[in-house]
Amino acid sequence: MGTVRRLTRLTVSAWVAATVVFAATESSRLRAGTPAQQLSLPAQVGARIFVDKSLSASGQLACATCHDPAHAYGPSNDLAVQLGGPDMSLPGTRAVPSLRYKDFTQPYADVAVNPDGVSAPGPGGGFTWDGRADTLAAQAQIPLLAPNEMANASPADVVNKLQRSAYADLFRAAFGSDVFSDTAQAFQSALDALQAYQLEDDDFHPYSSKFDLYADNKIGGTLTASEERGREIFDDPNRGNCFACHYAGAAANGSSQLFTDFSFEAISVPRNADIPANADPTYFDMGICSRPDHPLPDSAPFCGMFKTPTLRNVAIRKVFFHNGKMKSLHQVLEFYNTRDTHPELWYPTVNGVVQKFDDLPAQYQANIDPQLPLDGRAAGSPPPMSEQDLVDLEAFLDTLTDADVANQVSSAPAVPALGTNGSAVRTLMLMLLTVGLLSVTRWGASRVGRDPRQLGSTSGGANRPCMVSTRAARSALRTRYVRPGSPPRPGRLA
Ligand code: HEC
Numbered sequence: 288m289g290t291v292r293r294l295t296r297l298t299v300s301a302w303v304a305a306t307v308v309f310a311a312t313e314s315s316r317l318r319a320g321t322p323a324q325q326l327s328l329p330a331q332v333g334a335r336i337f338v339d340k341s342l343s344a345s346g347q348l349a350c351a352t353c354h355d356p357a358h359a360y361g362p363s364n365d366l367a368v369q370l371g372g373p374d375m376s377l378p379g380t381r382a383v384p385s386l387r388y389k390d391f392t393q394p395y396a397d398v399a400v401n402p403d404g405v406s407a408p409g410p411g412g413g414f415t416w417d418g419r420a421d422t423l424a425a426q427a428q429i430p431l432l433a434p435n436e437m438a439n440a441s442p443a444d445v446v447n448k449l450q451r452s453a454y455a456d457l458f459r460a461a462f463g464s465d466v467f468s469d470t471a472q473a474f475q476s477a478l479d480a481l482q483a484y485q486l487e488d489d490d491f492h493p494y495s496s497k498f499d500l501y502a503d504n505k506i507g508g509t510l511t512a513s514e515e516r517g518r519e520i521f522d523d524p525n526r527g528n529c530f531a532c533h534y535a536g537a538a539a540n541g542s543s544q545l546f547t548d549f550s551f552e553a554i555s556v557p558r559n560a561d562i563p564a565n566a567d568p569t570y571f572d573m574g575i576c577s578r579p580d581h582p583l584p585d586s587a588p589f590c591g592m593f594k595t596p597t598l599r600n601v602a603i604r605k606v607f608f609h610n611g612k613m614k615s616l617h618q619v620l621e622f623y624n625t626r627d628t629h630p631e632l633w634y635p636t637v638n639g640v641v642q643k644f645d646d647l648p649a650q651y652q653a654n655i656d657p658q659l660p661l662d663g664r665a666a667g668s669p670p671p672m673s674e675q676d677l678v679d680l681e682a683f684l685d686t687l688t689d690a691d692v693a694n695q696v697s698s699a700p701a702v703p704a705l706g707t708n709g710s711a712v713r714t715l716m717l718m719l720l721t722v723g724l725l726s727v728t729r730w731g732a733s734r735v736g737r738d739p740r741q742l743g744s745t746s747g748g749a750n751r752p753c754m755v756s757t758r759a760a761r762s763a764l765r766t767r768y769v770r771p772g773s774p775p776r777p778g779r780l781a
């Protein structure tokens with residue numbers, strides 16, 4: 288009896304000691320970076336699956352092929368969409384997102400609470416550009432089974448390959464020695480493994496950017512004058528207004544500065560002819576309302592809405608937006624600034640008429656968000672930001688790049704990249720126009736003794752009477768987005 292009790296006590300103390308050691312190694316791992324071998328067993332399996340090309344029908348595609356760890360788990364090339372399928376000839380339909388900073392993503396809801404605490408609830412959360420996967424595990428089965436991606440015929444197909452893999456024993460150690468006897472169970476374990484890997488490995492959320500040093504008041508975090516001006520523009524409701532969607536404040540579960548509020552908005556990125564699916568004029572990728580669980584006509588208020596992505600590491604991307612239409616960060620910023628003032632730079636002109644919002648059928652264009660900087664102002668009116676503002680904004684966005692990929696940020700001075708067809712003449716004309724406008728603004732500013740940058744912003748910004756630029760206006764709009772049949776969740780607003 289006594290011996291048994293002593294043995295029990297010994298076991299318990301050994302267990303406690305082991306837990307303490309484990310916790311200590313865990314916290315030192317969190318402090319000191321991430322040797323992969325210290326991940327949990329499931330996460331270690333996930334790390335092996337992530338790079339395993341044999342899990343694709345072509346034998347040439349792993350998660351890491353599209354989500355390249357050397358490129359912040361985003362694409363390494365500038366293709367709008369990647370090729371996949373059994374012989375690597377089938378194109379995708381959307382640009383590959385980075386997998387960094389996804390760990391705080393909540394499941395999708397039509398009426399999700401907005402982390403900023405002031406916006407009315409609206410569509411938010413979820414994985415992929417349309418939010419259709421609730422968890423990282425649920426997401427992982429999409430590429431494994433998609434005919435134009437890893438193209439496995441079935442979960443059993445994946446499980447057979449796992450069973451023959453070099454890490455089959457590790458898989459058994461992580462999920463049980465008989466895990467392969469139940470196909471559904473084994474497949475789910477693989478998905479869980481991928482989720483554990485993405486959640487546990489700090490390489491998916493290193494917080495090692497210059498911005499993090501700045502935010503933590505650490506050495507190396509002093510912003511240059513241009514970066515600081517860019518930060519102000521980002522946060523300025525009358526100029527960039529970027530923070531309104533790419534929210535950088537505190538959010539759920541202790542997260543902070545993720546540069547997204549996880550909300551969905553329609554900003555009407557131009558149609559991209561580089562996506563083969565777009566050759567069919569009746570095909571439209573409409574985001575949420577293209578999801579099988581959001582059928583038309585009920586889901587019409589969701590058409591055109593895509594997830595607001597984080598802007599961390601955006602500066603190293605070579606394609607931007609859900610359809611990869613834009614090819615440089617500067618071009619994205621020019622789009623935000625001149626979509627409404629110079630729509631002809633972005634959308635095709637047919638018989639002298641600019642086909643504005645050409646990738647969203649007319650009946651859904653009321654869903655387009657009316658906030659600054661895309662506030663729907665008249666063509667030909669001054670844009671909300673100056674060219675210098677855009678240069679500063681880009682400098683600030685560069686600071687959101689993690690240390691391991693910082694050398695991929697182009698250090699070349701930002702070249703104006705106006706329009707999607709890159710017409711040099713138009714670019715020059717618009718530059719001259721902007722310079723002209725700026726000089727007039729400066730002249731005006733000097734006459735009334737105000738900071739030209741401020742005047743520049745208000746001249747195209749808040750004083751315009753019909754402008755909808757506030758968060759409140761957006762909230763009012765949001766209430767329209769409530770999906771029929773899904774009552775707002777009571778009491779969720781802070
Ligand atoms: C052929 C390229 C390709 C491969 C291979 C691939 N993905 Fe993706 N991944 C994409 C694209 C494209 C999207 C966006 C899909 C969409 O919006 O419908 C995406 C989205 C994601 C997302 C959602 C990110 C977000 O911002 O919400 C996660 C997570 C992800 N992939 C993980 C994986 C994992 C894990 C694997 C391996 C099992 C994998 N991917 C394999 C192309 C790929």
Ligand code: HEC
Pocket residue numbers: 521526527528529530531532533551552553554555556593594595596597598601604606607608609610616619620623656658659660680
């Ligand atoms: C009304 C909400 C909203 C505002 C305001 C906003 N964005 Fe966005 N942003 C989005 C959405 C939604 C997307 C994805 C759109 C798509 O792909 O169709 C996006 C995409 C982007 C992308 C592409 C990221 C990628 O991974 O491809 C960049 C860069 C970006 N925004 C920067 C900015 C900047 C800079 C500002 C301020 C000048 C800004 N945004 C203002 C909602 C917003």
